[in-house]
Amino acid sequence: MKLEVQGATRIYGATRALDGLTLSLPDARILVLIGPSGGGKSTLLRVLGGLETVDSGTVQVNAHHLLADPAALQAYRRKNGFLFQQFNLFPHLSARKNITLPLEKVHRHDPAKARSMADEALDRFGLLEHADKLPAQLSGGQQQRVGIARAVAFSPEILFLDEPTSALDPEMTAEVLELIQELAEAGQDIILSTHEMGFARAVADHVAFIASGRIEECGPPASVFGSPASPLCQRFLSRVMRY
Numbered sequence: 001m002k003l004e005v006q007g008a009t010r011i012y013g014a015t016r017a018l019d020g021l022t023l024s025l026p027d028a029r030i031l032v033l034i035g036p037s038g039g040g041k042s043t044l045l046r047v048l049g050g051l052e053t054v055d056s057g058t059v060q061v062n063a064h065h066l067l068a069d070p071a072a073l074q075a076y077r078r079k080n081g082f083l084f085q086q087f088n089l090f091p092h093l094s095a096r097k098n099i100t101l102p103l104e105k106v107h108r109h110d111p112a113k114a115r116s117m118a119d120e121a122l123d124r125f126g127l128l129e130h131a132d133k134l135p136a137q138l139s140g141g142q143q144q145r146v147g148i149a150r151a152v153a154f155s156p157e158i159l160f161l162d163e164p165t166s167a168l169d170p171e172m173t174a175e176v177l178e179l180i181q182e183l184a185e186a187g188q189d190i191i192l193s194t195h196e197m198g199f200a201r202a203v204a205d206h207v208a209f210i211a212s213g214r215i216e217e218c219g220p221p222a223s224v225f226g227s228p229a230s231p232l233c234q235r236f237l238s239r240v241m242r243y
């Protein structure tokens, strides 16, 4: 994927969530966003995914110029898959129904086609035996895997994952990270925010460190983790890698 963000600013009340953020990546496959809480990772993910627009600046993703045109933005958004930290699934619907619903309502597939796409996605991630269960009958890790199955069931242009494992215990974190790794290896373009630094290092081809609404450091994982130039990034990494 190609990302071209120039001077992107997004303001909430008195907060500049993005503050003149610039990012130029002509050819990225797996972009991982790291940085302190409140730095702007989620806002950037939402902007790049077309869920939100910037107040000023320009954002281009592949051939899409993300302008404040609601119809174009909606069409773009529908090409992408999303998974957030938690509460991704409808609690009153089975795992399968959680997947078929957007396939029918958003992507306009007929029920039979939606069901076969859902079962294929569930099967791909070893979740078919859980198809008829409600989210509450699944572990947190299984719920996130169903969430990812839903997000990739229609082969999204880009998969956006916002701290997909932050609400999970270590074992469940591992099962979700393995699935993401599998998708990465299968060629899915992914933009992901995470606090799992080891995973970021292993899976990313580009890592961007975001603080105070700006990209402070961006490059291949070996250079961002091995020899960061930004003092802010150095301080952040030395703090989070200490334990």
Ligand SMILES: Nc1ncnc2c1ncn2[C@@H]1O[C@H](COP(=O)(O)OP(=O)(O)O)[C@@H](O)[C@H]1O
Pocket (backbone or CB within 6 Å): 012, 013, 015, 016, 017, 035, 036, 037, 038, 039, 040, 041, 042, 043, 044
């Ligand atoms: N919808 C919102 N309304 C008000 N403030 C927001 C909203 N979204 C984000 N912010 C603020 O913008 C800043 C960046 O937030 P966010 O993008 O969520 O950072 P991160 O994901 O890195 O923790 C924070 O100060 C946050 O409180």
Ligand SMILES: [Mg+2]
Pocket (backbone or CB within 6 Å): 041, 042, 043, 162, 163
């Ligand atoms: Mg966030």
